[in-house]
Amino acid sequence: MSMQKAPGPVAVEEPNRRTEIVRAAGRLFHAKGYSATTIRDIAGAVAMRSGSPFYHFKTKHDMLRAVVLEGMGAINAAVALAANSGKSPRATFEAMLRAHLGQLLGAEGRDFAATLLHESRHLDHEAQAEVVALKDDFEAMWQKALRDLKRAGLIADDSHLARLFLLGALNWTVQWYRPDGSKSIAQIARQLANFVIGKPRRP
Amino acid sequence: MSMQKAPGPVAVEEPNRRTEIVRAAGRLFHAKGYSATTIRDIAGAVAMRSGSPFYHFKTKHDMLRAVVLEGMGAINAAVALAANSGKSPRATFEAMLRAHLGQLLGAEGRDFAATLLHESRHLDHEAQAEVVALKDDFEAMWQKALRDLKRAGLIADDSHLARLFLLGALNWTVQWYRPDGSKSIAQIARQLANFVIGKPRRP
DNA sequence: CCTACCGATCGGTAGG
DNA sequence: CCTACCGATCGGTAGG
Numbered sequence: 397m398s399m400q401k402a403p404g405p406v407a408v409e410e411p412n413r414r415t416e417i418v419r420a421a422g423r424l425f426h427a428k429g430y431s432a433t434t435i436r437d438i439a440g441a442v443a444m445r446s447g448s449p450f451y452h453f454k455t456k457h458d459m460l461r462a463v464v465l466e467g468m469g470a471i472n473a474a475v476a477l478a479a480n481s482g483k484s485p486r487a488t489f490e491a492m493l494r495a496h497l498g499q500l501l502g503a504e505g506r507d508f509a510a511t512l513l514h515e516s517r518h519l520d521h522e523a524q525a526e527v528v529a530l531k532d533d534f535e536a537m538w539q540k541a542l543r544d545l546k547r548a549g550l551i552a553d554d555s556h557l558a559r560l561f562l563l564g565a566l567n568w569t570v571q572w573y574r575p576d577g578s579k580s581i582a583q584i585a586r587q588l589a590n591f592v593i594g595k596p597r598r599p
Numbered sequence: 600m601s602m603q604k605a606p607g608p609v610a611v612e613e614p615n616r617r618t619e620i621v622r623a624a625g626r627l628f629h630a631k632g633y634s635a636t637t638i639r640d641i642a643g644a645v646a647m648r649s650g651s652p653f654y655h656f657k658t659k660h661d662m663l664r665a666v667v668l669e670g671m672g673a674i675n676a677a678v679a680l681a682a683n684s685g686k687s688p689r690a691t692f693e694a695m696l697r698a699h700l701g702q703l704l705g706a707e708g709r710d711f712a713a714t715l716l717h718e719s720r721h722l723d724h725e726a727q728a729e730v731v732a733l734k735d736d737f738e739a740m741w742q743k744a745l746r747d748l749k750r751a752g753l754i755a756d757d758s759h760l761a762r763l764f765l766l767g768a769l770n771w772t773v774q775w776y777r778p779d780g781s782k783s784i785a786q787i788a789r790q791l792a793n794f795v796i797g798k799p800r801r802p
Numbered sequence: 803c804c805t806a807c808c809g810a811t812c813g814g815t816a817g818g
Numbered sequence: 819c820c821t822a823c824c825g826a827t828c829g830g831t832a833g834g
Contacts, residue, residue: 413803431634432721435829448803450830514717518635552797557782557790560775561768568767579760587760594755616819638813651819653814805834812827818820 414452416442422463422507430460430515461523464516467508468530471499479537485544486593492541493585496566501573501581510570538563550593562592617655619645625666625710633663633718664726667719670711671733674702682740688747689796695744696788699769704776704784713773741766753796765795 420441424433435456436446453459478491499505516527542554542562551558565588573584623644627636638659639649656662681694702708719730745757745765754761768791776787 429632429634429721431632434827436827445804446829447805447807447831451803454830456829518632553790553794555790557787558794560771561791561794564768564771564774565764566767567774568763568771571767572763584760587756587758588764591756591761591764637811639811648820649813650815650821650823654819657814659813803834806832808829808831810828813825815824816822 413442417449417452417459418462418466419507421459422466422511425460425463425511425515426507430511430518457518457520457523460511460515460518461526463508463511464519464523464527465530467499467505467510467512468527468534470505471496471509471512472530472534474499474505475534475537479541485541485548486550486589489541489545489593490585490589492538493566493588494582497569497581497585500567500570501575503575506570513567513570535559535563545593565591616645620652620655620662621665621669622710624662625669625714628663628666628718629710629713633714633721660721660723660726663714663718663721664729666711666714667722667726667730668733670702670708670713670715671730671737673708674699674712674715675733675737677702677708678737678740682744688744688751689753689792692744692748692796693788693792695741696769696791697785700772700784700788703770703773704778706778709773716770716773738762738766748796768794 417438421433421438424437424441428437435449438459439446439449442449449459453462474495475492478495479488481488481491483491500509512527516524519527538559539554539556542551542559545551546554569584579587620641624636624641627640627644631640638652641662642649642652645652652662656665677698678695681698682691684691684694686694703712715730719727722730741762742757742759745754745762748754749757772787782790
């Protein structure tokens, strides 16, 4: 939309200063929150002067929108991939947990995901509607996963409330997970699967 | 500490303007976040001029501290009461869930609790340490409840991770619960108990 | 993308 | 608790 037009004074060489801004914004929004993050913080993080980010984004709000949509898109894609892996209901479920946690806690995605979870309320109605549309698909995938588990006799409750409990357990990991802690993402996913399903047993 | 001294120009009559400020601050911190909430917002909410809240609190940060400690104290007290009710492990557990959700979602406590959950990071190290100290007790209560459930043969996993999953499911309710929704707090507590334990069956 | 800048707003204070 | 105010900072813009 507002990328390069004609080669300006500097510009062009780096293909994606815009992406760097989004990444820096995500890091800062996650660390300090949207409202407490300053345009000058973001500009400084990518070695720009305070007016320059506005060459790439019209407003600070638009930066938040870019971060949040990036987060929603990434987690959606990751979980969808796991959901369609064609494994058994239990293995599929655990793969989805791993994918979700990977985005939430992994180095590549966590700033976007955390900003999605905690700063979306600062979006205007229009942008929030964009997020909700994507979130609907996302939640449907989880609902289906629970339905499949129930059909396989592995859980007793596949209601909407059950999905909300599950997503709560998942999303809350952001609050306590430490990359240098004693549990890996895969271990957490495994244990959450056991927590929800019970230890695997032969039928 | 900085209450009334001698009867100033106005003051005195209302015993607790300070409490009103804390309540208004909680409401606003919950609705807009700490950083996006202005001293002028808070002052306006209690019909004061912008300089007057500083008669009761030295800084905006101190208001946040008061809100968060109020939230932590209230949820701690409510859950402790349920934990010591002397019922069976299952009934005690469900009562604790109800108490926790009551603070998180009920009209009296939710602004404090939500501010505790989402704005504590804006506290300085000292105030954060105060919160952590109270949180340690709180988490120990939940850990004990899980231990009792396991001893009673009702759950398989009473690890720290299980406690974190449970508290995630609980605390995430703030994100989706609507007072005018179809489920009451007691119903949500009951269903979460079933989700964790499984439907009640005779041994 | 930088320089230079603007109007608005913010947390907080002095002095009563 | 109000009036009057201050210095600092903020998001954003013009003009190159």
